[in-house]
Amino acid sequence: MLNIIPFNKPYITGKEFAYIGEAIANGHLSGDGIFTKKCQEWLEKVTGCRKALLTNSCTGALEMTAILSDIKPGDEVILPSYTFVSTANAFVLRGAVPVFIDIRSDTFNIDETKIETEITDKTRAIIVVHYAGIACEMDTIMDIAGRYNLLVIEDAAHGLLCSYKGKSAGNFGHMATLSFHETKNIHSGEGGALLLNDESLIERAEIIREKGTNRNKFFRGQVDKYSWVDIGSSYLPSEISSAFLWGQIEYAEDITKKRLHIWNKYHLSLEDLEKSGKIRCPVVPSHCKHNGHMYSILLPDLQSRTFFLTRLNEKGINCVFHYIPLHISPGGLKYGRFSGQLDITQNISDRLVRLPLWIDMGDKVDYVVEQVFLAMNEIFSKSLFC
Numbered sequence: 001m002l003n004i005i006p007f008n009k010p011y012i013t014g015k016e017f018a019y020i021g022e023a024i025a026n027g028h029l030s031g032d033g034i035f036t037k038k039c040q041e042w043l044e045k046v047t048g049c050r051k052a053l054l055t056n057s058c059t060g061a062l063e064m065t066a067i068l069s070d071i072k073p074g075d076e077v078i079l080p081s082y083t084f085v086s087t088a089n090a091f092v093l094r095g096a097v098p099v100f101i102d103i104r105s106d107t108f109n110i111d112e113t114k115i116e117t118e119i120t121d122k123t124r125a126i127i128v129v130h131y132a133g134i135a136c137e138m139d140t141i142m143d144i145a146g147r148y149n150l151l152v153i154e155d156a157a158h159g160l161l162c163s164y165k166g167k168s169a170g171n172f173g174h175m176a177t178l179s180f181h182e183t184k185n186i187h188s189g190e191g192g193a194l195l196l197n198d199e200s201l202i203e204r205a206e207i208i209r210e211k212g213t214n215r216n217k218f219f220r221g222q223v224d225k226y227s228w229v230d231i232g233s234s235y236l237p238s239e240i241s242s243a244f245l246w247g248q249i250e251y252a253e254d255i256t257k258k259r260l261h262i263w264n265k266y267h268l269s270l271e272d273l274e275k276s277g278k279i280r281c282p283v284v285p286s287h288c289k290h291n292g293h294m295y296s297i298l299l300p301d302l303q304s305r306t307f308f309l310t311r312l313n314e315k316g317i318n319c320v321f322h323y324i325p326l327h328i329s330p331g332g333l334k335y336g337r338f339s340g341q342l343d344i345t346q347n348i349s350d351r352l353v354r355l356p357l358w359i360d361m362g363d364k365v366d367y368v369v370e371q372v373f374l375a376m377n378e379i380f381s382k383s384l385f386c
Contacts, residue, residue, distance in 0.1 A: 031236025
């Protein structure tokens with residue numbers, strides 16, 4: 001029977017179980033216990049944000065940013081089409097119209113040169129996505145936002161421990177979100193965080209996160225009882241999830257180092273294949289520091305990618321593509337708008353393949369590289385697709 005190399009294998013440090021046991025022994029299993037606070041303090045330290053709030057998912061954190069942005073029906077938000085549905089859906093839930101724009105051909109991030117032409121009197125925010133842990137061009141984006149008085153929200157689901165010109169991803173916009181889904185470098189199975197860089201948003205964020213109540217003020221002794229004061233929902237993770245996450249966070253630097261080792265091994269090993277023009281490897285600008293979140297390659301076209309994925313999966317390697325562009329999805333056509341064809345977005349979506357990348361792959365990386373070479377040589381030797 002063929003041994004399958006999965007696309008992702010959640011890493012376990014071994015400390016998670018002890019911390020979950022400690023949380024149980026503490027007798028506090030709902031949100032905002034000792035481990036939640038530890039995780040939040042660590043996030044504030046490493047990202048430089050004013051306040052970090054753990055959430056039950058990155059989707060939940062994005063929904064909080066939409067509420068904090070005071071989004072109302074008919075408002076518009078600008079974002080890339082090449083992203084996960086939650087980036088747009090969080091704002092559609094508040095009645096906003098997502099305005100999809102194209103991405104850069106090098107980093108696959110939002111094309112900052114196309115933002116300004118899509119700004120109208122209805123625009124309220126720019127949402128950027130740091131794809132694969134490579135930061136967007138934040139200097140330009142923040143300049144545009146400042147000139148038009150727009151909020152900037154960073155979807156940094158891929159971006160923990162990444163930076164742009166020496167400053168942490170998630171520390172540029174008014175707000176940012178992180179993901180701790182099991183596919184991310186640091187995970188808790190499901191989980192997320194909201195990072196707040198604008199101090200004026202902190203008090204309301206705490207209220208929204210606690211079902212619209214001022215419960216946090218009550219626990220701090222600032223009020224003698226708590227009550228319903230705003231809209232909100234239950235965005236807190238349980239203390240069990242936070243205890244698991246703390247077991248990961250303690251090893252965050254080591255996990256990142258190990259992932260970067262695998263990423264670099266792919267990059268060096270596939271260099272000749274790129275030089276021969278058969279694939280394109282990731283592009284990381286010199287002013288960006290990434291975290292080895294994913295390793296993707298671009299194939300010549302959709303037909304060659306289909307063949308490639310079939311061939312590698314036949315060899316026991318679970319390679320996958322990524323996002324279907326939101327602007328051509330049923331939901332995107334129903335709720336959003338876009339100008340032009342977004343050619344780069346469509347082109348990248350048709351050609352991109354993500355290779356397996358997880359800690360403890362060992363010599364499996366060599367096998368993946370070997371099969372990538374064989375598949376690409378087969379494609380080109382038969383001249384079927386190129």
